[in-house]
Amino acid sequence: MQINPLVLRELEYIVMLHREYGAPVKVDSVGELINYILACVADGSCRPGAWERGMLMQMGLIADCAQHAQYRAAYGQPMVEPRR
Template structure:
């Protein structure tokens, strides 16, 4: 899969936006952790963690998804996938 970006716009309440900005302010003095300088950076970091947890059952990110109730009971959601997005079906891989 080619690594390209896609713009996704998300609206949140003013309270949530204020808390996210405050969180960034709190993190500015932290020596370790991700370098987050904007709400967009924070959103990108969190959404990447969610996507990684969705495809990597044994990861710390999956624990976060589980805590949020975002893990499907479907068998396919409990199998490691090296790439983002749904796995290619065997019929597509076999050419038909």
């Protein structure tokens, strides 16, 4: 994965501000920041009632289907139950 150099500069700036001034969610590296952001995206995807869902909706990342409106306790595509 490659990050646009201008975007990377901004992410590095965020990390610098966190180190210097602190923040509610403290990150010490761009990797930690990206991991936190992606975890928020994943949480918003599988939990329709989560605060993160609003972020995904504003970004246009919620698919227009019933499956994306269902709560899932685990990340990833739900396992299909075998028929009995």
